[in-house]
Amino acid sequence: MADTTSPPSADRVDQLNRLLETIPYVHLLGLRAEILGDEPVLVMPGDARLVGNPALPALHGGAVGALLESAAIIGTMWQANLTKVPKTITITINYLRSGRIEATRARASITKRGRRVATVSVQACQADPEMPIAVGHAHLLLAAP
Amino acid sequence: MKKLITSALMRAFARSSPHMRALGFELISVEAGVAMGRIANRPEFVGDPRTGVIHGGVVTSLLDSVGGAAVLGKLRRPMPIATLDLRIDYLRPSAPERELTARVECYRATRNVAFTRGFAYDGDPDDPVASMAASYMLRTQAVRRSG
Numbered sequence: 001m002a003d004t005t006s007p008p009s010a011d012r013v014d015q016l017n018r019l020l021e022t023i024p025y026v027h028l029l030g031l032r033a034e035i036l037g038d039e040p041v042l043v044m045p046g047d048a049r050l051v052g053n054p055a056l057p058a059l060h061g062g063a064v065g066a067l068l069e070s071a072a073i074i075g076t077m078w079q080a081n082l083t084k085v086p087k088t089i090t091i092t093i094n095y096l097r098s099g100r101i102e103a104t105r106a107r108a109s110i111t112k113r114g115r116r117v118a119t120v121s122v123q124a125c126q127a128d129p130e131m132p133i134a135v136g137h138a139h140l141l142l143a144a145p
Numbered sequence: 146m147k148k149l150i151t152s153a154l155m156r157a158f159a160r161s162s163p164h165m166r167a168l169g170f171e172l173i174s175v176e177a178g179v180a181m182g183r184i185a186n187r188p189e190f191v192g193d194p195r196t197g198v199i200h201g202g203v204v205t206s207l208l209d210s211v212g213g214a215a216v217l218g219k220l221r222r223p224m225p226i227a228t229l230d231l232r233i234d235y236l237r238p239s240a241p242e243r244e245l246t247a248r249v250e251c252y253r254a255t256r257n258v259a260f261t262r263g264f265a266y267d268g269d270p271d272d273p274v275a276s277m278a279a280s281y282m283l284r285t286q287a288v289r290r291s292g
Contacts, residue, residue: 024191025200049167052210053225055286060164061209061228066202085193088201092232098285 009035016040016074029063031070039107040078042071046102059099059133064124067106068093068136072122075108076140084143086118091138099133102126116142158217165210168203172214173246177221180214182207183246186239186267197241204245204265205233208277211247216259216281219251225286229258231279239274243267249277257283 016033020026030047033040044050044067052060069091076086106124113119118140123132160166168190173181184190184207192200209228216226239245248270249263259281264273 022194023200024189024194025202026192028189029202049163051163052165053227054161054163055225058227060162060206061231062202062206063164065205065209065231065233066200069201069205088233088235090232090234091201091205092230093205093228094230095228098227 009038012078013040016078020074025066026070029066029070031067033074034105036105036107040074041105041107042067042074044104044106046100046104048101051101053098056098057101059101059104061093061095064095064099064104064134065091065093065136067104068122068124068134069138071106071124072108072120072136072138072140075122076110076118076120079108079110080113080118080142082142086140086142089117089139089141091136093134093136095134097131097133099124100126104133105129113142118142158214158223162210164206168206170207170210172211175214175218178215178219178251179248180211180218180251181246181248182211182214183244185244186242191241196238198238199241199245201233201235204235204239204275205231207245207247208233208249208263208265208275209279212249212251212261212263212277212279213281215249215251215261215263216254216283219254219259220283224284226259226281226283227285229280229282232277234276236273236275239265239267245274246270247277249279254283259283 050063108122111119266273
């Protein structure tokens with residue numbers, strides 16, 4: 001019998017990680033997708049190369065920004081079942097706490113999906129999932145189907 | 146223009162950030178409130194393998210760092226700062242393999258917060274690839290340590 005439902009999450013996350021591996025900058029940051037509940041979470045491992053302020057030390061805002069933007073794109077592709085990668089029109093990032101040099105997890109939720117544009121919220125947490133280190137809002141341009 | 150923070154000091158500041166060192170970021174100049182910096186577009190910075198366009202995260206790192214340098218240039222004395230918020234608009238895809246340059250102005254600094262705006266371009270400053278607006282908290286470590 002033909003299975004018309006979406007493939008199970010485990011298969012989809014493998015597919016997602018294969019896509020991530022083809023993106024050089026995502027590979028450089030070491031980003032990997034994991035499944036939490038039914039949603040993908042993008043994980044950026046703690047790495048000395050990501051330090052922006054060595055005095056604290058704290059993660060560079062650009063590295064946190066790259067994680068949030070990537071999570072917005074990946075989360076939107078997952079939730080909206082897109083095969084083409086949407087383009088970022090704009091992203092606004094609020095930095096709430098300095099990021100420690102440890103694994104950072106980011107997940108996205110679509111606030112509104114329009115025909116051409118998706119409005120997406122994204123947040124990044126470290127050890128404590130209740131204490132985000134940064135939140136972001138993005139508008140993504142969806143590719144014509 | 147007063148340059149109480151010397152170029153050498155600013156370059157040392159840029160080098161002190163491991164992430165910017167890893168990306169090969171170079172600070173070009175810091176005048177009173179205006180900073181410029183650049184980054185080579187290396188193959189490992191690509192965000193879209195089909196087009197070769199650079200990942201937005203690299204543009205974010207560049208503009209965030211140059212913005213920080215602009216703030217320090219405006220303040221004219223070194224102090225710990227931290228990005229409070231940052232908005233990036235992607236105006237057009239950057240050309241593959243082109244070096245990216247950022248120019249950020251710190252147009253206002255108060256006791257606690259400094260405000261910046263700027264652009265990143267891949268050749269022509271009048272045809273930017275991204276615009277940014279960011280604010281930075283000042284004296285962050287001092288506050289944290291004494292508080």
